[in-house]
Amino acid sequence: KRQPFYYFMLDVQKKHAERGKRYSLREMPEIASPLWANMGSAEKKKYEEMAKYMNKQDSSTGSLKTCHGLDFEVLEKEQRVEASKEKMMKEDVRQIIKQALLKNDLARKNFFLIHVNYFCKSNGGNSQPRYDAAELAILEFSLQDGLGRGMHTIMKLDSLPYGYMYEAKTHTSATHDLPLPPDTLGTIRIREAVVEVIKFVNCNDSDICSPIFTFDDHIPVVRSVFQEVMESLRSSAPMDFRIYSLSELLFHLKNATHEHAVTTATSPPFASVFLAESYLERGTFDYAEGLPCEIHVENDRVPYCSQTKIRGWAYSIIRSCAPDLGIEFVEGKHEPECALPTPQIKILDDASDFTATEFSDRHSNYRPMTAGSSLNLNNTVDSVATSYKDEFPMIRDIRRGKGRGNLL
Known part of the structure; x- marks a missing residue:
């Protein structure tokens, strides 16, 4: 028989999953036990009644059902699959950093951020959450070169889906x-x-x-937005897209x-992924000049702009990690213009291989990857923004070309 605590565990597990943190049932007792111990009898009653009801169900089928009629065995199988994916993601991130270290290329390693x-x-x-996208921004950056290409x-x-207008307004x-919709500003x-x-991001075909x-x-x-689009492109070749945890990346990076610092580290490493997540949650650069698009400057929603998010994350990661490698900061690349300077320890030029360099064409320009795009694409700005008027080029403004990775 299932105990009330079991159903409470499932509830806590579901809430964590909605926040992007997936735990296996094996991990849940340690997480849920302190919460259960602090709950009152009135709060526990819901789970006691659920356990009582489920234990009374006809067990002739050999499987328990949730209150929504879902088979527990199927549900637990799905949870095991998700836990396996989470484990693979963490291992993949570790390997990415490890390979960059082996190649002595950590400072130049490019990462992609999306919001x-x-x-x-x-x-x-399929009973899975679906999201109607309103804005998208993606950025490439490295510790050495700072902010690079972006869209x-x-x-x-x-x-909107029928019946969701109020939720959308809220x-x-x-x-x-x-x-x-139908008054959206995009094309x-x-x-x-x-x-x-x-x-x-797929530069190798x-x-x-x-x-x-x-x-x-x-x-x-x-993941939901990408999955829906991929399902609509079934005639195309299958594409393996990996949407990974930013705090996991920062933790290992x-x-x-810190371990390979060429000078005294300005800050200690994070003791856990959760502390790395808390660091990113600070929103240090939410109101920094030059991060948002013009639309969000005008409607006074700068911290919620997708450009603000990804640029702020990149600047936060660079501020935490780049000083360890002796990288000198360039305004607009490693930190926003007019920002308070990041404390840095000066070292001799010959003591480090990680000196900031001028942007190459690879980081200053982008063209679509194929000439077969159906988009009507025109000239765009020629550099990463240093003010809100120089925001990332709109995807609609990118023109076709033979090269890759070049902003026009």
């Missing part, structure tokens, strides 16, 4: 405050945007994209730079 704002969250056809777009959407008014649909993102990192509780949003 997607959405209008509302609804139920998809940004506001989405075009004709309508969510958007509390966050990005972009106009709701690019999410399908076209995701295709351009795949081209942006392989079926495996480079990992894309986002904040932990935002992983389900990005900071440990690596």
Whole structure:
């Protein structure tokens, strides 16, 4: 028989999963026990009644059902699959950092960050959450070169799922405050945007994209948006896209730079992934000049802009890790212009291989990866923004070309 605590564990596990943190049932007792111990009898009653009800169910089928009629064995199998994916993700991130160290290329290793704002969250056809994208931004950066290529777009959407207008109004008014469908400001649909993102990160013409990192509780949003687009492109070759935890990346990256520091480290490594996540949650650069797009400057929602998010994350990671490698900061690349300077310890030039260099064309320009794109693409700005008027080029403004990785 299942005890009330078991159902409480499942509830806590589900809430963590909605925030992008997935734990196996083996890990849940340690997480849920302190919460259960502090609960009153009135709070526990819900789970006691659930256990009583479920234990009375007819067991002739040999399996228990949830209150929604779902088979517990199927549910637990899905949870094991998710836990396995989580484990593989963590190992993959460790290997990425390890390989960069072996190649002595950690400072020059490029990482991709992504953020997607959405209008509302609804139920998809497979009982999974579905998100209607409102804005998308992606950025490439490295510790040595700072901010590199980037793309940004506001989405075009004709309508919302039936019955979700109130939820969309509530969510958007509390966050990005972009106009709701059918009055959206964008000209690019999410399908076209995701295709351009795949081209942006898939520089080797392989079926495996480079990992894309986002904040932990935002992983389900990005994965859902990508998965929906991939399912609509079934005629295309299968694509393995990896949406990974940003705090997991920072945790291992900071440990690596601290361990291989060429000078006295300005800050200690993070004791856990949760502390790395807390560091990113600070929003140190939420109001820094030059991060948001012009639309969010005008509607006074700068911290919620997708450009603000990814640039702020990149600057935060660079501020934490780059000083360990003796990298000299350049305004607009390693930190926002007009920002308070990051404390740095000066070292001799011959004591470090990690001296900031001028951006190469690879970091200053981008063209779509194929000439077969159906987008109508025009000239864009020629560098990463140093003010809100120099925001990332809109995806609709990117023109076709033979080269890759060049902003026009």
